[in-house]
Amino acid sequence: MCGIVGIFNVKKSDESMRSQAINMAKKSDIGVRIGQGYIVVRTLFWLMNDLQ
């Protein structure tokens, strides 16, 4: 079981989105509870940004 966070249509800078994504995972306990949520967030985030 895993919580998910996804961000699409990314328009802001890399760094601000990165910290925002991490904060979202932390705030929802997804990262803490699942242990993989943080990675999910970060990976999705970087994939999004690779395309910007």
Add this chain to the structure above:
Amino acid sequence: MDPQSGGQPLYTDDKKVVLAVNGEIYNHGDIRKKYEGKYNFLTKSDCEVILALYRDKGASFLEDLNGIFGFALYDIENDIFLISRDHMGIIPLYHGWDEYGQYYVASELKALEGVCNKIEVFPPGHYYYSKDKGPKKWYSRDWMEFENVKENKTEIAALRKGLEDAVHRQLMSDVPYGVLLSGGLDSSIISAVAKKFASRRVETEDKNEAWYPQLHSFAVGLPGAPDLIAARKVAEHIGSIHHEINFTIQEGLDAIRDVIYHLETYDITTIRASTPMFLMARVIKSMGIKMVLSGEGSDEIFGGYLYFHKAPHAKALHEETVRKLDKLHLYDNLRANKSLAAWGVEGRVPFLDKEFMDVAMRINPEDKLPRNGRIEKWVLRKAFEDMLPESIVWRQKSNSVMVSGTVGLTPLKSWFRIRSQMISWQMRHSNFLIKRLHPKKNTITEVYFNRISRPNQLRFVFLLFRL
């Protein structure tokens, strides 16, 4: 499934499609077989079949899945995203937009709070393909219209097989599991059927011995609650290893704040019923159990609530069952998922299995009407009467079961009154926020009852809680 290789996110072998998913795909074995030699699976995760299906069919594969899920898929090469949620909204999913037009999805509402200007519940049975303007419905059934089922023949044997198959499918697990046994009809049936299959490993089509062959059942309630006695009776009958968890009124009250935090709702009935479940989940987790089967959905499918006795005719009953199922993601599904997930326990709900629902909702609604000597859920009782004690099978739903399913009526009343007073107090002290956000509403009650049942106002609920 496959906790060792099921790490997230999942990728296709060329790394061009990435998937973040929360849930279980019960028919993954059949889908894997179909794509053997055509798709290169990198893990044994049940959810990886979503990638195989996407590669084959684009966005039009959701009907192929039988499971519970919320996922976000990103196709890097084509810059396409696909978001979707299971047919009944058993797995939570929210989405939102910020001031820059960025689009967010998350398993929990609180992840989006403070980031998005607009937050909504992602509708169950829908998908959002980035080529489209917004979510589209993928789950639609003939039985949603009374006209399509009114002439159907009711087959008790098919109903029984349908539910047994659903439980069997959902016993797919690589981790220790159990059943929630409240002592009511629904959880007793699920427990009895689970016990029937527990000794064999489902993943090997029952050829091998199960990794965790002993079935553990769990009941929770205030000391002396009648349901606890009923649950004990069922456990003795089916031969499960039974665990009885007591809690005090004070423990219930102390937990309310945490329950609201995790459930992200202020719905009174949901919070009331979730609190014992939340307390129970902590104990279940401490015993190393990672997954439990639960009986949610039966009352909605079969018209099990006592007010169904007043249904004037079969059409009215059927339409009410469809309506209740449509709203279930806001109430019982929230309870079953989030009360347990708060402690890292996964809840599964065989009554809401996609295939079983098709069987149960195509029953002639005339046979669900409680009349002519038949009590509510007569067809379900009849289908499983040989698996449970007679006193359980033919025990009519009591008020205590109706409102909680876990605690006795007398202590419940006092607990309910105290809890209501507590929430009223919280709401009174939230007055300034309500006036600021809803200047046209005159009273707290008006705001509460107007807002609380609307999915797109969940953000308000969360804000209220944060005070």
